[in-house]
Each structure stands twice: as structure tokens, then as C-alpha cells.
Amino acid sequence: MELRHLRHFIALAEERSFTRAAARELIVQSGLSSSVRALEKEVGALLFIRGTRPVRLTAEGEALLPAARHTLDAAAAAHQAVQEVHGVLSGRLRIGALQTIGHTLPFTTWLAEFSRAHPGVDIAVRQLPALRMLAMVTAGELDCALVTVVPDHTEGLDIVPLVAEPLVVACAPDHPLASAEVLTLDRLDGEQFVETHPEWAIRVLTDSAFRDAGLTRRIVCEVNEWTMVLDLVAAGVGIALVPQGLDFSLHPRPTGSLRLVPLAGVRLERRVDLVLPKGHAASPAARRFLDHVRRAGAPA
Template identity: 70%
Template sequence: MELRHLRHFVALAEERSFTAAAGREHIVQSGLSTSIRALEKDVGALLFVRGTRPIRLTAEGEALVPAARRTLEAAAAARQTVQEVHGVLAGQLRIGALQSTAHTLPVASWLAEFSLAHPRVDISVRQLSASEMVGLVIDGGLDCALVALLDQRPTGLEVVPLLAEPLVLACSATHPLAGERAVRLDQLIGERFVEAPPEWAIRAQVDRAFADAGLQRRIACVVNEWSMALDLVAAGAGIALVPEGLDFTLHPRSSDALQLVPLAGIRLERRVDLVLPSGHAATPAARRFADLVKTKVSP
């Protein structure tokens, strides 16, 4: 059943004249007749009594009029909703975010600005691993996500680069390497590592760096939260390779007991990007948020 057939039916029911209804709908009378016959075929009943002037509805036609009007009103409301979303943004923004970007990216500030500018948009934030968030953006479970990607660029996604910060060695202030100006990866063999879970992009990058160098290491602790990792390192439970820009003042128990040492001979870095579906596949809210972010990070 097509909306245009219902619209033609309502016009004829209200005008009670093929000439008037055809003029109202800006079609020829033969086109209106064809449309009415198609609708009658769809519903399986005659809707008008043939040969009467003015046009008279059958019982089935009388019954269809209010339902047809409601359907046309619902369709108009749906179109209006889409137009409002396109112009005056409404709906929701489902965004994924890393746990540890507030020290370098004011994500909360961006979301607050976005929320104030678009009060009809409801925002929900999920903090998951990068691989999970990328998968959810691809599958439609998230509208966009702030993720730490490796070298790959997922097919079908737009990637907005936000930052790149080097990884450095974090060790306790009493560790033998704490006094070094820089350390090589081979100097870390035999150390106990405090590591992120395997699905984190930063863990994958570190694993790959050691594998490429033909080096093996011992992972003594795996935690999925930076503050716990830093506390373990500060307590001497192991060492870790962490983003240089972590705000260590947020971890008062460990900040004074930690020492950061640059890496020598290799540059490892954590990149953070905003990913969202390419082109029209992105939701209006995701597209508008990406536009806001671009203005914040552009040089």
C-alpha cells in the first residue's frame, strides 16, 4: 500500500469529485482513477460506488477514511522529525571513549559544549577497549568513538586524528633504571611488566615492538585501569610502558614514587582518533560532534 494512493483516496473522499481531487493532487483524472483502483486492489474491496454524482463512498471506503488520515498524518510527522533532526538536532549521541584521555583531550568539555548547543540530543558514553568500540561503530552500536588505533584504518570509517603522545618507561623511583637518561627495549628483558589487557591497542603496539625486535618479556600483572597500573609500578611490582601525557597528579599515591624514562632507539606512541561512519552513514549527531571536534583540534 503506497502513501500516494492513500493521499489520492482521501482527496477524492473529501472532494467527492474526480475533477476536483485530481486538481488538488496535481495529476490527471486518469492517473487518479488508476491510483484508486490500485488501492482497491491492495485492500481487496471497492471503496467508491461507481456512477454516482457526487462520488459516494462504500461502507468499506467510509471505514478506511479515518485510518488513511491517521496514516498520512503519521507519515508527515515522521518526515518532520527527520527534518528537525537535520536542522534542529534531536535524538541521541552514543559515543565511546577511552578511560585516560582527559589529561590531554578535554572530552567532557566538548560533550558539555555539544549538549548545551543541542539540548534535544541525549548523550550516552561507553568506555570499552578500542577494538570493541571500533566494532560497535561499524555495527551501529555506537555513533562514534574516541579510540587508540594502530596503523590500520578500518574500512567504511572516517578517522579524525586528535593526538599522538610517546610511550615512556614508568618505574619506581628506586628502580635501577630510574636514573637512566633513556632506555632501550633490550634493557627491559628480565623485568616484570605491568600491562594492559591484550585487546587494548597500546598493548598490541608494545607486544608487536618486542616481537619485531626478537625479544621476550614477562608480563606479571594485567590490569585494565591506569591508576591501578601506576600504583603497582610505584610499589615496585613491575615496570610499564605508558603514555607520556598521563596526568600523574591524579594518582597521588604513586606520583612521587614514579620515575618516567624516555625510550631510546624506537618511538612508540599512543594515537587517539575520533572514528565515525563515513559520509551519510554517520548519524546527524555524530557528524555534528565531529565537526565540533575538528574545530578544537585544527591548528
């Protein structure tokens, strides 16, 4: 059983698309298909239900997936054990990151420095909603993630705080709330909101804050990208709670098209933490990346 066949199988199981899985593995789609068929022939069972979108695992495929992940992890650990004798780090760093991580932390600088220090490590970055990334770190699908931690989703994970920033109210300049110097949460009761999807940490924080305060809001639009949130707010569709550290200059809209108003009377902030599996469950690359971030002196 070839490791590359297992790697291609895992990619297809996670991406649920031959096109995306082939792009992820940097091979042509026909090569991925051949690799998966070879594995199916070896194990004597179909692993995927073809002809459906998205591609789905068969019962045999579901059974193989955790064992395949364990096998690749064990192979990587064996290779790294030998390399560490010579002080060399190799393999792959699969890291998750928030869409807006570059506005808050020097993420690309960290990656560039880490890559120069460890040229034998291939880096794969995934930008996904917070809840999905936390689940992927727990499942071993990501080595670590820079993410906003959501309570009740951290079992088995080490949490390393990096930075915290308050949430502020974003609204159009002609919105009735735009003239306020500061706003309390109860002033937002009943307002129309533009929101991210429920898997996003900001959404979880906002939902929790309104629920705890006994307040309601009308979610008139849900989107999965920050630029769209800000564009809809600027257009007057609704208001939003956004991280204060978001670099609004990077988003192409006229100056003055958004008004940001601080919140008072409630501590509502987005923390960004580095999360990785506890102890020896963390990959050597993840542990070394954590060491690098600590040496770089992440803002507190």
C-alpha cells in the first residue's frame, strides 16, 4: 500500500471533489483518479460513490479514513524521528487561519521566516470558519490553527493566546446610530444585522452576547466573506459587529463609507489564539511553529 495513494484518498475524502483534491495535491485529475482506483483495487472495495456532487465515501471508505490518517501520521513521525537526529525539520505544516489574520498579526511574515528556517517543511494554509478549523485540529486534519477559540470546542487542544481586540459597531454614515460617540448593546436591540455564517467565531460571540443580554436582532443577510459584510453595511443593508483591528483601508470602497462606533457596558472582543493538539499529539512542525511564534513576540 503506497503512502501517496493514502494521501490522495484522504484529500478526496476531505475535499469531496476530484478537481479540488487534485489541485490540493498538485497533480492532474486523471492522476488522482488512477491513484484512488489503485487503492480501491488493493483493498478490494469501492471507497467512493462516484457520480454525486459532492463525492461521498462508501461505508468502506468511512472505515478506512481514520486508519489512513493514522498511517500517514505514523510515517511522517518515523521520518521526522530520523531527521531530528540531525537537527533537521521536514514534512508538512498544515495550518488554519482566519480570513482576517493578516490584519491582526504578522502571519505572512511568520510563515516566511519559518519557511526560511525550515526549508524542508512544506506549508499548506487553509482559511475556514473557526468551528470547522477547531474540529479539523482535533481530528488531525490540521496541525495547528490561528483562530478565535469558541467555548466547548477545545477538548484535547492546547490554547496559546496571541492577541485580543474589541468588537465595534459598523454602520453606514447615514444610519441613525452613526451619530453616536459610543453605543451600548441594548441600543442595538431590534436592529437589522449583516452577519457571517454560524460556523464563524464572530457570529458565535455575537449570538451569545445578545442571548445573554435578553436582546434580539434581525439578521437580514448572511455572508461568508468580510469584504461582503462591509460592502453590505456601507450600502445600508444593516449594521454589524466587526473586529476593531480590521484594516478597512484594504477594502476598496470610498473613504467615509463606514462609521465605526465603540461599544460600552459590555466586554465583547475577538481573541486570536494558536491552537494545536495537546502534548505529544502535536506534530513536530506544529511545535516548532509555536516556538517560532513565541520567539517572534506576538502582541499580547
